[in-house]
Amino acid sequence: MYDTTRPEMNVDQLHTKISARNVQVFYGTKQAIKDLNVEIQDKTVTAFIGPSGCGKSTFLRCINRMNDTIDSARVEGEIMMDGSNIYDRGVDPVQLRAKVGMVFQKPNPFPKSIYDNVAYGPKIHGLARNKAEMDEIVETALRGAALWTEVKDRLQESGTGLSGGQQQRLCIARAVATAPEVLLMDEPCSALDPIATSQVEELIEQLRSQFSVVIVTHSMQQAARVSQKTAFFHLGNLVEYGDTDDIFTRPQDSRTEAYISGRIG
Amino acid sequence: MTGLAFALLLSASLAGYVMNRRAALALRDGGQRLHSLGMFHGLYALLLVLVPAFVVTVLWIMLQGSAINALTMSGLPDGVVTDAVNPQLILTEIQSIAGGRIFGEPEPWKLEAAERMNSLHAASGWLLVLVVAALSAALLYTSRRQVAADFRARQAAERIVMGLMITCSLIAVFVTIGIVFSLVFESVRFFQMVPLTDFLFGTRWEPQIPIRADQVAAEGAFGVIPVFLGTLVITFVAIFIAVPVGLMSAIYLNEFASRSFRAVAKPILELLAGIPTVVYGFFAILTVAPALRAWGAALGIPVAPNTALAAGGVMGIMLIPFISSFADDALSAVPRSLRDGAIALGATRSETVLNVLFPAAIPGIMGGVLLAVSRAIGETMIVVMAAGLIATMNINPLDSVTTITVQIVTLLIGDTAFDSPKTLAAFALGLMLFIVTLFINILALRIVRKYREQYD
Amino acid sequence: MTDFPNDGTKSGGQQWASEAFKGRLAKRHRKETGLKLLGLAALSLAFLMLGILLWTLISGGAQAFRQTHVTLDVPISAEMVDAADPAAGNYRGVIGEAMQATFPDAAPDQMRALSGILSNAAQFVLRDRVVADPELIGQTVEIRVPTSDTYDQLNKGNVDEGSAEATRRLSDEEIRAFRQLEAEGRITLPANWALLTNADSRFPELAGLRGAIIGSFYALLVCFVISFPLGIGAAIYLEEFAPKNKISDVIEVNINNLAAVPSVVFGLLGLAVFLNWFGMQRSAPFVGGLVLALMTLPTIIIATRAALKAVPPSIREAAMGVGASKQQVVFGHVLPLAMPGILTGTIIGLAQALGETAPLLLIGMNAFVTAAPGSPFDASTALPTQIFIWADSPERGFVARTSAAILVLLGFLVLMNAIAIFLRNKFERRW
Structure with a gap:
């Protein structure tokens, strides 16, 4: 199990995992992100908040180069991860995505068994040498996603037969099974009921001990509950970035304040 | 004469329109409040005249032929129609004489009958014109009498239009009923001559039967198994080529091709589907079969001149766009979120396609493949031109095999006599073809529909 | 849990950078390229076949x-x-x-x-x-x-x-x-204008397509006159008026299945019903047109329904709102807006009918006729059946003439499809 007895790490020791410099994103001729600079720290939950269409999901999809799959999307500037630019010519997006996992807004389990869903990533990346190792990876990932006790007796059943909350946790298990370094979550709770949401939120808190987690949410309460750092996006601009407590209690920018107090959104 | 009848009914209905509209407007000008606009009074008259007169004319044209034939045949002098001579053949000959195509020196009674047939045709034409004129006049009179201020002309006209539209949609059903009925009717006559079990389980198909009773010839044999076997061989060859090529093309176009390449390549691929089958047949005999023979000779393998490979291969080429468009649709219908899920895990595009999209799209693709199988079984011209005529118990695609459709066409091409088992056998084959393809089509359409619902 | 590196950056980073992983990655990319090449090869094969087909026809038919x-x-x-x-x-x-x-x-x-x-x-x-x-x-x-x-x-x-x-x-x-x-x-x-202006002949140097072209024209005319109104009537009823019940379902399933019935079966229908029962003239383009009309009907119905469906409900509501009856709405507003789509579908259906051969063979439109038909009731051939006859003839001159006849047929098909595309691009609206 996860080592929860380990003492909390000192904030000073946390190094920067991802740093974005002058990032611009265009869809065709439309600019979705303007001149964005941000530093995301390791072993931290960073929340992106802002009104819909503000570019938060777009930026999230830049971090694992998912935007490459959209023909009209174009990314400028640089996003450094552990000191190297992920948009360099030599970087293989396939390898990058193995390091940067992603969980989507709507649960999207493959129409395969629960086991195969979780084992898919390790299988394609060749992380297990034999069946026993694979079983262990699957179990660990499902335990990590707090799903193991619910599904351990029906691993061969279809992943699409689970409830919405279970499906989303299955997707999280699928993402953590490849042992990523960063986990991106795009509004992971928006399709879930309150109980499932709180389960997923608990999970995020646990995952922080191993990954850097970046979560996009439209719920400010959620951001306040789960994150240590918060970034506020508005109309393609990163307006304000800082400790979650500061953003919610002492916003520096009038737009942030307006959003938090519910006047824009 | 037919033209005159049509002109008559058209002008009568137009006259009805003008007349009733004028009458209605006159009522209005007389100070009465009309329930319907004058136009609808006119429209009502137009439809009331047009529809019955048109139906009568069309039925007349369709039915006059058999009536005239019956009259001609019954007017033949006694003794010329004997058991030895097929009355169908006599009728065909008289018809062609009447049409001005005289071969050799026909007997005088045939010339006479042909003349009588022509005069019957002329009489029938005049009678039709007369009937249409009388009918139109009667209907014009009826509709004119109905013009009144409170006559609901719009509702009446709309009722007629609604009836017409319902008839139109029922015609599609009638066509199916007509197909089933005609096939079953002739097949039943066939099975009175040849037992059903001989047909279904016989292993010899030799439909050459004596035309005259005294002719020495082999008894015809009507066992469908070798014909069916040949159909399967050719279908298998076609599917064996069309499915992998179509599928891989769809995967390439869907996943790897740039947008501009796709915009050019897809229509070119569709061209293959637009080429008439007779062209493919010609291609098979002119280019493919000789090429296959030459390659076979070079390799020391004997290849029959009309090998099943040529017909099946060309049919496979024809089916490529069919498979590829179905596969393309099925792959595109897989939700984007599944694709994103796989890619975000670090799967390459090919892994995404093969492990996630393709398994999810299999039902849709299967539906397309089944429809392609049904097409291949029912495809006619390619095999008529490029496959063999002799039915053998043989599944070697290098040899010549025959198919159901080839046999249907060979049995029916040229003059047909509807009382010989040879002609009727074609209908029995047709019935079998219809049942098999219908079954496959229903299955395929159901699979495709289920698949679409799953992701909608 | 022991050897699975789940403690984050350090071992994860090592793992992704390991030689073994890089080797696997290279192999996976090779597989990707392999699939891509396979797809390209499949596509090239299809194009190659199309190319050979056209080249054979053009090089053989040009003479x-x-x-x-x-x-x-x-x-x-x-x-x-x-x-x-x-x-x-x-x-x-x-x-x-x-x-x-x-x-x-x-x-x-x-x-x-x-x-x-x-x-x-x-x-x-x-x-x-x-x-x-x-x-x-x-x-x-x-x-x-x-x-x-x-x-x-x-x-x-x-x-x-x-x-x-x-x-x-x-x-x-x-x-x-x-x-x-x-x-x-x-x-x-x-x-060789005689190729277009002469009728068929036993002598290749005299044989032409006039009879076949006129025969095909009459057959298509009959096909259009019958299937267009019937198809539109049926489609309007099914799309706009039919109650959603079992009977409508049966009609709908029936139409979809009819569209997939093998064409030779329609030939059998024509032979048994039109020729044998109704005693119509064998080899006549009129009968050919009738059979083709029955085949084209489902295509036109399906295309018309799609075109009607594409007209937004707001148009219907607007017209209903000013007190028009349902039929006035459909015939006055919806149908005219759907017409370009309907015409496009109809032309494509007619182009298919023009290339259809098997049903015409069964009703005898492969007769040897040396005069062009004067009316749809005269015996005649059609373009595809003429191709079939010529392809069967042994003389060398007929080989080239078959290819030429095919080129003429393909020319007509290209023309019809071009008209359909033109109509679609010119008149189709995006709602």
């Missing part, structure tokens, strides 16, 4: 668009042709004399072979000239007539003159005679 002609001076003697009845003249003899004059050295038994240079049509060409203008009797006229097929092939370079004399269809002497005519400048190779 048939020109026809070797020979120009001959023919003295029309009054002995052979009686001025009182020019139509009954011995034109065969006249031409024989002209040939003898052209080859003065040839012995009578050679002459028979040499007169084979001219097509059988020569005497009729001459007769028509003289009948039209009896003044010509007693004069010498210059006529230009097609050569027979074997000499046409010789002129087009399809006869291997180096091969043994016994294996070819022309003797050395015949070839010499032809070369002599060529040297005298009597041989020309003009455009």
